[in-house]
Amino acid sequence: MALLEMRGLTKIYDQGKIEVPALRGIDLTVEKGEFTTIFGPSGSGKTTLLNLIGCLDRPTAGTIIFDGQELGGLDKKDLAIIRRHHVGFVFQSYNLIPVLTAYENVEFAIRLVNKYEKKEIRDRVMRILAAVGLAGLENRKPNELSGGQKQRVAIARALVKEPKLVLADEPSANLDSKTSEEVLQVMAKMNRELGTTFIFSTHDPLVMEYARRLIEIRDGQVAKDQRRE
């Protein structure tokens, strides 16, 4: 069953006098449990597409159906609720909250979901931090972590609430290949065991290797879309 259905998705950034077309008519269907990578040259519209899928931004035209729900009819508040419960984001710039420790940054995301007991929250946060290789660093503040460690906190934060959909914008950009591999394995495991849907944007061949579907975007349009088994 489809988690996402996009039809004629168009995004035009209005820059005062000039209009920048970032996406021009994207048609895509993403099934539940897919492990997908979007690639393409810089400026082709990858980040823009992820933001639309993640209910963080609205298209200029076209429709997105997220898990059976048409997003166009929802207000900001409803979109926030979908993000809170069902979407995990990993951004290029990690955007951790500087006054919170690694542990608390991850805890924040799962607390918002509001469905776990105190002890369960603690277990889950510790487990996911260990899984991304941050055991022992839980109490460090972001300014006491390296770029790669911050990226891993951001990944843990996206995964901890076990959302239906994880969107990761260049997740391996700040990681060495060994750590990248570890993190990808954590995600692949979650994908296998929980059926979580993953969509990445990347230039990294390693990430593409893990993906079972490769979508190439050029000039805001789907240029190639191939699945492999």
Next chain:
Amino acid sequence: MLFLTRLAFKNLARHRNRTVITSIIIAFAVLSYILYDSLIGGMIEMSYATIIDYETGHLQVMTREYWEKETEEKELPLEHLFTLDEELEREIQEVEGFLAAAPELNFQARLGNGVDELPVIGKGIDPEAFGRVFALEDRFVEGSMFAPGENRAVLGKRLADLMDLAVGDYITLLVKDKDGSYNTIDAEIAGLVHTSNPNVNQNIVYLPLDIVEQGLNTPGEVSKVIIRLENKDLASKLAGELGGQLQGSAGNLAVYPWDEMEAVTFIGAAEIEKQLIFAIILLIGAIAVINTVILAALERMGEIGMMKALGLQNKEVVYAFVLESTGIGMIGGILGVLMGVGGVWPMVKYGVDFAGLVSMDLASFGLPILGRLYGVWNPAGFAWVFLFVVIVSSLSSILPAYWAANKDPVKTIYHR
């Protein structure tokens, strides 16, 4: 929500400099209000004392008609007097907290020095009883009080200066007696007084009660009996009690507390100034907080965008900011109140030499200050101003917080 609360306090602790500076600005606003409030309170207390000690006493017994004529027509009628008999005297003395009572026979007169004439208020008094009710004794700048039966008078130094009079000079009071015929009372000046009460200083001439009775042809009658109590705050209640009692024994008499006297009403002006100071505090606090919230929001744009990506509602982002500002308001408020305690304490204990400060006779401007002005403690004022800055801090952060929360998360996350 608990998590957001913790986040707010962590942000306060983390951005310590900003928290401290904003709190201090708020604290100084609070401090100035508290000091002002204490001084105004002291001034009001002094005004009350000035009126009570030299003019009104705590309670006044008089006929209802006299009260109406005096308050409404500004007259001192001689046809609505009463007799102070022993039974009435006993009833008055039985009032709770009674200290002393003194009769007064008041009249309008023209004061002459042989050349000029001035309208004045004459008061026939029993010097001994008067001394127990009023504080004039310590205010003689020349001479002293007269004894009963003497053809002698006491008046304000200011009035004497105006009329070019000194102790030992003779004055003439032109009066209309009870039957409406003109009469004069002649007296030698026994003493001159100077008080913080301008009315006493320039409008009143005191004479022995018996001399005045003769002059006005009102034997055995008085205008008022003035009562001094232990506690001025009980005056209203006791006026009601004594009034009720007199209803039975002396039906035409009524009792009025000092705070119903006309002389007291001007003091309300100080309250308006207080509102103004409140408004200034509001402005200072609000500007400090708005400025802080905007700076904090600008600095944390990416963070706010991320929190929204995590699914935080706008109002939750606002909540976190408002809470942070409330925290700043509380710190500033507590700091200000503590500084206020430190500032008010010496003012209460040692007072401020206001008169010395401006080296002028403030009494002639109607400011009831003679010597030092003492501050008063007003705990209710402390509580109010604290509550006030906390509320102002919270409210003034709402708008900038909404502005920050409404920013497009995509723009803030990617710094575009």
